[in-house]
Amino acid sequence: MTGRPPNHYLSPRFGVINLSAGFVPDPRTLNVTAGGNVRAGDFSSSCVGFISDAPTARLEWRAGSGSLPLLISARSDTDTTLVVRGPDGSWHCNDDGAGDLNPLFAATAPQSGRYDIWMGRYSQGTTNAVLNISEVIGNVSTAHGSLDDDCEYADWDDPDCW
Incomplete structure (x- = not known):
């Protein structure tokens, strides 16, 4: 960290999503x-791109005992970026992890707790976008069309499936 991060204490602009594993x-x-x-x-x-000071959304996550990942991605007609603050206070940034100029945050063993999510735009300004939260890698590939069609679930040993 080199400067002041965005303000995770502010209310998220598009609300809170409460989800449990499965x-x-x-x-x-x-x-x-x-x-x-x-x-x-x-x-x-x-990190790259431009974000708002307040989170775009907040995910309140309750992890399960299974082995599915937590996948947070974005879809837009323009180049989007992602900043996520995890429950442990760690910051994660991604630009094109979901392919086609769309970002992806993937936690292989997600912790329960609060995930503050900022969806950014690579260049200044704003754009309409869709925030996707999933546990199934196939849902990310369907939404973004960039992952191997043979990957139904995340296989962290196979780079084509994450």
Whole structure:
């Protein structure tokens, strides 16, 4: 961290999503506006794009005993980015992890707790976007069309399936 991070104490602009492991329907989606005037790279050199100071959304997650991952991704017609603050206070940034200029946050053993989510835009300004939360890697590939069709669930030993 090099500068002041976005304010995770502010209320999320598009609300709070409460989910437990094994939720249905999967994926859970939320229409949002991504972007803002805060340069994500100003607080971490691993982050890119522009976000708002307040989180876009907040996920209250209750982990289960299974082995499914927690996948948070975005879909938009423009280049979007993602900043996630995990329950342990760690920050995660991604630009094109879901392919086709769409970001992806993947936790292989997700902790229960609060995930603050900022959906950014690579360039300044805002854009309409869809926030996707899933446990099934196939739902990410369907939403983004970039992952191997043979991957129904995340296989963290097979790079084509994450």
